[in-house]
Amino acid sequence: MAVDLEPLDQALETAHLPALSAALVHLTGETSWLRPEWRPTYTPLSRGETGVPEAEQAKMRAAAKAAITAYLTGKAPMAAIPSPEVLHQMMNFVAGADIPEGYGDFLTDELAIDGHSTKDPNWSTPELKAAARKLNVLVVGAGMSGLLAAIRLTQAGVPFEIVDKNPDVGGTWLENTYPGCRVDSSNHIYSYSFEPNHFWPQHFSTQPVLLDYFRGVAGRYDLKKKVRFETVVEEMAWDEARSVWKVRLKTPSGIEHVEANAVITAVGQLNRPRFPDIKGRESFRGPSFHSAEWRHDVDLTGKRVAVIGTGASAFQFVPEIVGKVASLSVFQRTPPWGFPVPHYHEDVPEGMNWLMEHVPFYDKWYRFWMFWMVTDGLLPMVTADPDWTGPTTAVSQLNLGFREMIAAAIAAQAPDRPDLVAKIIPTYPPGGKRALLDNGVWLDALKRDNVELVTDAISEVTASGIVTADGQARDFDVIIYGTGFHASKFLWPMKIKGRQGADLHETWAGDPRAYLGMTTPGFPNLFMIYGPNTNIVVNGSIVFFSECSVRYILGCLKLLAQTGAAAMEPKREVHDAFNIRVDEGNRLMAWGAPQVTSWYKNEAGRVTQNWPFALVDYWRATLAPDPKDFILTKSAELVE
Structure with missing residues (x-):
């Protein structure tokens, strides 16, 4: 044609x-x-x-x-x-x-x-095809990573089933429907490498467009027939005698039990909303809700609205609602870095x-x-110099220059409001916390006459509003929490019991670790996508990490099929050495600096979320599993 x-x-x-x-x-x-x-x-x-x-x-x-x-x-x-x-x-x-x-x-x-x-599974020999048909995999989650796992399992000929707590596919892009919700990685990298979309309407698409993309992929690969929607994994336990996971599901019709040779979790890191521990939070008489559970039945027109938090979600929804509310008070604990991206809301030509x-x-x-x-390309700008003796607002000379460039771009948006600029330029190094994309709408919203940026700490929530530490009480009609998620609680609230009944969350004890972010000693045939230390900071695409992880997991399943092993788990020394290297790497990044606190760190101050190396390093590490890294068992015996 x-x-x-x-x-x-x-x-x-x-x-x-x-x-x-x-x-x-x-x-x-x-x-x-x-x-x-x-x-x-x-x-x-x-x-x-x-x-x-x-x-x-x-x-x-x-x-x-x-x-x-x-x-x-x-x-x-x-x-x-x-x-x-x-x-x-x-x-x-x-x-x-x-x-x-x-x-x-x-x-x-x-x-x-x-x-x-x-990335394409190569299970072409008759022997592998026969072995593939003997496997049975349970995928938990039908978002971006779960759909990807399903595509690759289909290509490999491995039987599987997906369960998802939601009524449709899409994961975070189905759940988050707050005004202004959009991706902050360009669509041309926030999409599957094998499923490009040449007709993205904007450089950074909105939630409905992204949901349509993932629904479209699910449709092209006919995946919905493999999903059990509105189904929650309550508990899974490893049966050592039979080398299977016994899984208890809560379904719309009641409790069911299923078994699987392997489980792939694709539940994300930011999927369980977190409310702050504030005195009196439940006493507020008006509507209050988390941005991830937006109440579309609550009309904000002409209302006095409080927004608690200035993270990624608030950065997007505040400019969308500011024009309809009577007044808006934004309560900020620490400001985010807004990297200047003028075309953030622009159409693709x-x-x-x-x-x-x-x-x-x-x-x-x-x-x-x-x-x-x-x-x-941005990694050097957020890498710490171990000999740095400059200000604690930076971690290296390059990072300081990066800081000055971004701070100047922010200040240029409000030359007549030095008071406001002083509140929104962070005192921590760029890269220390999640950076957002800034095309000016955030500061434009804060400059409006009906908006107040409050930096005093909140002491309590009352029936009628919020009281700050200086004793000032403000009355509100609606409170919106933009306070993030339980990021360090990986796989929570699922109960997972491995060998000898060991509980995964008790084993982690608030310090989740996994080899390459995917496997953990004592929990055979349990594979995580977007697990510990696989988050990225300098605005790459998590789709890339998911594709690497799924290729590696399919390689693990292939290893089971090739060897005839019933179970595999990483060797303790391999797992520990990897995590030592990751910890050392994170300590040399802006987000690992001791003066920085963020959701990247757990309560003990360890970075549990982020990958500290180049993305090409993760690509290389996940091309295929090394059998020497794992304990392979068959009928409780080591497979050589």
Whole structure:
């Protein structure tokens, strides 16, 4: 079918030219697209402005138009796959930096440049297919990670069932429906690598759009028939004699019991709302609710509203409700860092979508550029210098410069309100807590005449409102809690009993740990997605981590099938050595600094959430399980 070339000129005006140059190397086989004068020089946190003079950009667009036209009209076939050396040149060009050598194989796999990916299960032999059919896996959760696990299990031919507490798929994008809810990773990396959407309406899509995407994926793979909705896992216990998990489910029709050879938990980290421990919280007579459980039946029009918390959710919903309430008091304990992203609410240009759809590999290189710029490329800016003797508001000279840049961007939004700016610029290092994306609407909301930012601590909630530590009482009609989640309570409130009846939560004792965030000694065939120390801070996409984890978990199941083992669990020494390395890494990051407190840390001050290394390191560590890392058992005997 012929492609309409009329949008091409407009598309080229909106193109990310470095990504387009790399795509044209694929089309033509010519490395002349990587000219030094076209190589970008980026500014941190920019929209991707290349720094290339407009005259040179015009030359590039003209040459690109001719090459794309030749390809789409059938006059020029696609060239051969570039060599590893050329691929590395392309990486350096698109990133505008010298990418470490170790990224070559990662890129080839992540972008599936040769048409294949190690993420795809390869259970092709008759023996493996037969062994796969003997397995039975229970997946807990039908959100982004649970659906991904289901897709890969289907491809491997492994029987499975999904249970989810909700009435539909989507996980966090089904549950969180507060006004303004949207993703804070660009959609072009917050999507499955194998299921790109070339028609995202905005760079950072809203909750309904994201829910439609995941529902669409579930539909294309016909997954809903495998899900038992409104079903909660209450308890699971390992049967050592039979090497199965016995699982008690609470369903709409009552209690049921099922068994599985393996369990994959895909319940996320931020799925159980946390209310603050404030005196009198239950005494308030008006409506009060958590932002993750938004009360759409409560009309805020003309109401006196209190918002407790200034984290990610409040940052999004406060600007949405401020225009309808009579007054709004925002209670802030510590301000968030808002990284300047002017296009946070902007539409994706139509021409950009046209290129994604019609120019092969453009979407992949655009995804790579985003990956580098907002993940591993930012890592040095939040890495601590162990010899740092500067102010405690930073952890290194580079971090201090990063801080000054962001603080200046915030201050520039309110030159006439130094009092307000002083309250919203954090005193902790950038990267110490979850950073948010700022296009100016947060500060615009706080500057309104009907809004008050309260930084005094809350002493109690009364029947009519809130009293702060200075003794001032304020009356409200509605209280909204934007106070986060029980982040360190992994897999809570499920009861999980492993070998010899050991309780997982008692074993962890508030300090959850797992090997590669997925497996724990004493709990065979229990695999976690988005488990301990697999969160990311500098605005990458958790979809990437989930894809790595699911590939590794499928590798574990494959290992069971290949060896005939009934159970596997990590060796204690492997598990402990890994966690020591992670702890050492986290201590050298902004979020691990001793002066920083956040939900990344547990009550003892240990970072239980975050991955402190480059994302490519997690990719490499999860390509396939090493049998030497595990105890494999068959009929209670070690399998050599």
